[in-house]
Amino acid sequence: MDIIESTAGTAKVAGLRGRLDTATAPAAETRLLEMLADGGSVVVDLAEVHYVSSAGLRVLLKAAKMARVAGGGFAVAAPQPSVREVLEISGFDKILEIHATRDAAAASFG
Structure with missing residues (x-):
């Protein structure tokens, strides 16, 4: 898993590349929480x-809770x-804000 950091508007962007699984989740969690x-x-792109x-999924949920x-x-x-x-199957589409593009997600913060 690679994490490429950038910005979009006033938001920080974490561009993830690869698999977000048991092997890569700890590093992704650490970086997102930082x-x-x-x-x-x-x-999170x-x-x-x-x-x-x-x-x-747990990493995404933990990060969303920390943001709140x-x-x-x-x-x-x-x-x-x-x-x-x-x-969608896990119901996370009802918990997380999901946008079609990085720019749309960044714009959602106002």
Whole structure:
């Protein structure tokens, strides 16, 4: 798993690449929580993620909760169809803000 950091508007963007699974979830969690520590907004760009396991879902949920507590924003952008399906089947599409593009996700923070 690679994490490429950038910005879109005022939001920080974590562009994930590879699999978000048991092997990669701890590193992704650490990095996302660090990005959220100052209360800013973070977009997780899943355009290059082709697989998300339950461990990966847990990371997204934990980051979303931390963002709420810290007064920041958290959104997911551009999930591949297979990843979107996992998000929908698990009900995470009702918990997380999911946007078609990175820019749309960043714009959602206002």
